[in-house]
Amino acid sequence: MTDIALIESAREFNRFYTNFLGLLNKAYLDTPFTLTDARVLFEIGTHNGVNAGALARDLQLDPAYLSRILKRFREENLIEATPDPTDQRSQILTVTGKGRTQFEELGRRSNAQIAARFDTLADGEPQAAVAAMHTIRAILEPQARPAAAVIRPHRAGDIGWIVQSQGRFYAEEYGWDLRFEGLVADVAGKFLANFDPEMEYCWIAERGGINLGSVLITNGGDGIAKLRLLYVDKAARGLGLGRQLVDECIAFSRRKGYRQISLWTNDFLHAARAIYQKAGFQLVSEERHRMFGPEANGQTWVLDL
Amino acid sequence: MTDIALIESAREFNRFYTNFLGLLNKAYLDTPFTLTDARVLFEIGTHNGVNAGALARDLQLDPAYLSRILKRFREENLIEATPDPTDQRSQILTVTGKGRTQFEELGRRSNAQIAARFDTLADGEPQAAVAAMHTIRAILEPQARPAAAVIRPHRAGDIGWIVQSQGRFYAEEYGWDLRFEGLVADVAGKFLANFDPEMEYCWIAERGGINLGSVLITNGGDGIAKLRLLYVDKAARGLGLGRQLVDECIAFSRRKGYRQISLWTNDFLHAARAIYQKAGFQLVSEERHRMFGPEANGQTWVLDL
DNA sequence: TCAATTTAATTGACTCAGTCAAATAAAAGC
DNA sequence: GCTTTTATTTGACTGAGTCAATTAAATTGA
Numbered sequence: 001m002t003d004i005a006l007i008e009s010a011r012e013f014n015r016f017y018t019n020f021l022g023l024l025n026k027a028y029l030d031t032p033f034t035l036t037d038a039r040v041l042f043e044i045g046t047h048n049g050v051n052a053g054a055l056a057r058d059l060q061l062d063p064a065y066l067s068r069i070l071k072r073f074r075e076e077n078l079i080e081a082t083p084d085p086t087d088q089r090s091q092i093l094t095v096t097g098k099g100r101t102q103f104e105e106l107g108r109r110s111n112a113q114i115a116a117r118f119d120t121l122a123d124g125e126p127q128a129a130v131a132a133m134h135t136i137r138a139i140l141e142p143q144a145r146p147a148a149a150v151i152r153p154h155r156a157g158d159i160g161w162i163v164q165s166q167g168r169f170y171a172e173e174y175g176w177d178l179r180f181e182g183l184v185a186d187v188a189g190k191f192l193a194n195f196d197p198e199m200e201y202c203w204i205a206e207r208g209g210i211n212l213g214s215v216l217i218t219n220g221g222d223g224i225a226k227l228r229l230l231y232v233d234k235a236a237r238g239l240g241l242g243r244q245l246v247d248e249c250i251a252f253s254r255r256k257g258y259r260q261i262s263l264w265t266n267d268f269l270h271a272a273r274a275i276y277q278k279a280g281f282q283l284v285s286e287e288r289h290r291m292f293g294p295e296a297n298g299q300t301w302v303l304d305l
Numbered sequence: 306m307t308d309i310a311l312i313e314s315a316r317e318f319n320r321f322y323t324n325f326l327g328l329l330n331k332a333y334l335d336t337p338f339t340l341t342d343a344r345v346l347f348e349i350g351t352h353n354g355v356n357a358g359a360l361a362r363d364l365q366l367d368p369a370y371l372s373r374i375l376k377r378f379r380e381e382n383l384i385e386a387t388p389d390p391t392d393q394r395s396q397i398l399t400v401t402g403k404g405r406t407q408f409e410e411l412g413r414r415s416n417a418q419i420a421a422r423f424d425t426l427a428d429g430e431p432q433a434a435v436a437a438m439h440t441i442r443a444i445l446e447p448q449a450r451p452a453a454a455v456i457r458p459h460r461a462g463d464i465g466w467i468v469q470s471q472g473r474f475y476a477e478e479y480g481w482d483l484r485f486e487g488l489v490a491d492v493a494g495k496f497l498a499n500f501d502p503e504m505e506y507c508w509i510a511e512r513g514g515i516n517l518g519s520v521l522i523t524n525g526g527d528g529i530a531k532l533r534l535l536y537v538d539k540a541a542r543g544l545g546l547g548r549q550l551v552d553e554c555i556a557f558s559r560r561k562g563y564r565q566i567s568l569w570t571n572d573f574l575h576a577a578r579a580i581y582q583k584a585g586f587q588l589v590s591e592e593r594h595r596m597f598g599p600e601a602n603g604q605t606w607v608l609d610l
Numbered sequence: 611t612c613a614a615t616t617t618a619a620t621t622g623a624c625t626c627a628g629t630c631a632a633a634t635a636a637a638a639g640c
Numbered sequence: 641g642c643t644t645t646t647a648t649t650t651g652a653c654t655g656a657g658t659c660a661a662t663t664a665a666a667t668t669g670a
Contacts, residue, residue: 006435006514007419013438014326014419015344016446021323022365034656039320053618060327065657067620089618089665107316114312114319121444129444130311132437133318139426139434140325156476157469159486163493164465165428171461181464182497185490188468192487212427235427339627358647370628372649394636394647616667627656638645 027113031106036061038106040069044079044093045103051090078102149212149241151248154202159188161204162214166231174268176292183292187228191218199225199256203248205232205241212236215245217252223259225249230263230272242275250279254305261305267297276301332418336411341366343411345374349384349398350408356395383407436515436540454517454546456553459507464493466509467519471536479573481597488597492533496523504530504561508553510537510546517541520550522557528564530554535568535577547580555584559610566610572602581606 025035033041039059044050052070056063070093073079078099084090095103118126167181191200196219205213213232220226227249232242253261263281265272281301289298330340338346344364349355357375361368375398378384383404389395400408423431472486496505501524510518518537525531532554537547558566568586570577586606594603 003431003514004416005511006431007416007423009435009514010419010423010431010438011415013435013442014329015347016442017322018326018344019363019365020445021319021326024319036656039323042320051618052620056619058324060324062658063619064621064659068657071620087618087666089663091619110316111309111312114315117445118312118315125444126308126311126315129441130314130318132440132444133315135437136434136441137318137321139430139437140422141321154483156483156486157473159483159490160465160467160469160472161429162465163468163490164462167465168428168462178459178461178464178497178500181461182494182500185464185468185494186498187494189487189490189492189494192483193491195483195487207427211429233427235425235430341627356647361647367629368648369630369650373628376649392637392647396648611670613670614668616665618665619663621662622660624658624660625656626658627654629653629655631651631653633650634648636645636647638643640641640643 024110024113024117027109028106031109033102033106036065037069038110040066041073041078041095041099041103041106045095045100048094049092051084051092053090055093073099149205149207149236149239151203151205151241151244154204154214154216158202158204158211158214159192161211162229162231163188165211165214165233166229169231169234170292174296175294180292184229187218191216191228201248201252203245205236205245207236213241213245215249217249217261220262223257225253225256225258225261227261227263230265230275232271237271242271243278246275246279250303250305259305261303263301265299265301267299273299276303279303329415329418329422332414333411336414338407338411341370342374343415345371346378346383346400346404346408346411350400350405353399354397356389356397358395360398378404432515439515454510454512454541454544456508456510456546456549459509459519459521463507463509463516463519464497466516467534467536468493470516470519470538471534474536474539475597479601480599485597489534492523496521496533504563506553506557508550510541510550512541515540518546518550520554522554522566525567528562530558530561530563530566532566532568535570535580537576542576547576548583551580551584555608555610564610566608568606570604570606572604578604581608584608 028035028038031038036059040055040061043055043059052063052066055061056066059066061069070079070081074081076098077096080094080096081091082094084092121129163181163185166184167178170176170180171178191202199219200217202216203214204211211233213230213236215230216228218226218228227246230242230245232245250261261281263276265276267273267286281303283299284302285300287298289296291298333340333343336343341364345360345366348360348364357368357371360366361371364371366374375384375386379386381403382401385399385401386396387399389397426434468486468490471489472483475481475485476483496507504524505522507521508519509516516538518535518541520535521533523531523533532551535547535550537550554566566586568581570581572578572591586608588604589607590605592603594601596603
């Protein structure tokens with residue numbers, strides 16, 4: 001569950017932006033097009049060759065309604081529809097010369113609206129607003145994101161992120177109290193304070209500047225590497241990031257001459273457990289505990305290298 | 306004239322957000338309300354006592370259309386309209402008990418929609434998106450005054466946030482290395498691990514679900530309260546949050562019977578220093594150090610209570 | 611392979627959200 | 641006190657958008 005204040009903020013913005021868009025869309029008032037018409041023409045104009053189905057999906061329009069709009073556009077000679085050779089039910093939509101002229105005219109109007117608004121702003125404000133728009137879009141439109149997550153060493157702020165995300169996750173999902181976040185902070189703090197770059201490491205998985213996962217290897221002495229704070233954010237589950245992070249740990253530990261990797265986890269973390277098992281870790285001990293409130297089964301797993 | 310690429314970007318965002326809002330507004334599909342109905346009811350519910358004219362202006366609705374919506378709401382006993390004593394043409398609109406119930410139900414649905422969307426996002430992404438929304442709104446609607454910041458005790462994830470924001474801030478601004486983040490994590494971890502709710506406290510300043518600042522009081526023994534990790538995000542500088550946080554610390558420490566508050570800071574933190582001085586803290590010692598890379602002047606300040 | 615099912619697009623039949631012009635009635639201006 | 645302006649309502653539409661049924665091509669699977 002997300003913070004309620006955050007949701008209220010988002011709603012407030014949505015109300016504001018609904019108004020704002022309403023204002024902008026008055027640009028179409030003295031054209032023969034409605035907002036929906038304009039959206040359809042725009043979509044065909046920019047994605048020449050789409051079919052009606054894709055259009056209806058992308059613009060969230062009723063297929064019946066869209067069909068009528070397209071019919072009108074055809075009658076007015078704004079678009080052409082040729083049957084898709086690979087699927088005779090479908091048709092490929094393209095704008096005609098006349099359609100393109102109209103489309104460009106709509107674009108000019110729309111640009112003028114926004115330019116007028118931007119021209120009332122202070123220097124640098126349009127840039128800041130557009131940067132914020134990119135941020136929102138990158139977050140809310142997942143398919144527009146760079147697909148690949150990268151794994152990289154930690155930077156300033158990352159360790160704090162680990163503490164925050166683990167603290168929040170275990171509290172929300174398992175009802176663990178703040179002592180757990182304290183433990184994570186302690187482990188993380190010691191890691192940074194005594195950081196030995198020769199024998200220790202922290203990996204952060206990130207995508208588009210947003211952290212998605214983490215793990216770290218600390219030196220447990222006696223040739224034992226401790227794998228700690230494995231975490232994969234819920235937005236990135238199922239991408240194999242957990243596995244990749246553990247593999248990094250194993251490769252690093254081998255390279256550095258450790259003879260064993262040891263880790264502590266809890267039995268309810270099924271996904272993590274599956275990763276450890278698949279990587280060859282063995283369960284060596286298990287104990288019931290109430291360290292952080294609710295009862296849980298702590299488990300120690302090891303992998304001989 | 307504003308840069309054309311900027312305008313195109315804004316238009317692209319607008320198209321995207323039109324779709325996004327369209328998706329969200331499906332929340333009303335199985336209610337007897339249209340989006341416009343919901344907007345009107347929301348506006349009356351939150352601004353009890355508005356008149357129809359203001360409503361039409363704010364929501365950019367046709368007065369005729371609005372009049373009919375209000376008539377329907379009156380007939381369904383959702384709102385009440387009493388003539389404005391200062392202007393008999395106008396009427397003051399208020400929600401009835403039934404109207405308020407409906408209004409709250411709509412709010413719940415709307416919240417649920419956004420929560421469902423946010424729950425698919427990575428940790429920190431909702432916060433980042435909402436922060437960007439604030440940015441946009443502040444630019445496009447300058448007269449809108451931001452919601453008031455509130456100061457509240459810490460919750461799960463907050464301590465991690467403190468570590469992250471301080472770690473990042475000192476690294477970016479002063480080039481401090483990760484040992485500093487380690488120190489913060491250590492302090493924060495110990496705070497949580499040994500948390501004594503009788504004598505210790507953590508305050509988080511937040512606005513609309515976005516954390517803006519923090520401070521904590523730990524028990525230093527000998528009747529000395531330690532003020533630690535004072536931080537105000539750059540997005541919230543100049544609002545007096547730092548002062549408020551320090552005031553909370555002083556009031557708490559007095560209430561709990563501490564005889565002195567002590568804190569450690571660095572001389573380049575001018576804003577913080579001004580707050581401490583104004584609150585009556587005295588500089589008692591100063592030493593040069595290189596604990597976190599660049600040379601700095603550490604300072605100890607105390608306030609006798 | 612061919613009957614059953616699914617998918618893409620269209621058509622029929624509505625309705626109700628939203629518009630525009632005119633009317634009413636109170637307030638403000640001259 | 642007469643005219644003009646402002647807040648709201650009513651009359652009279654219309655066309656944007658919906659829902660169910662239909663057509664026809666593609667896909668599935670026994």
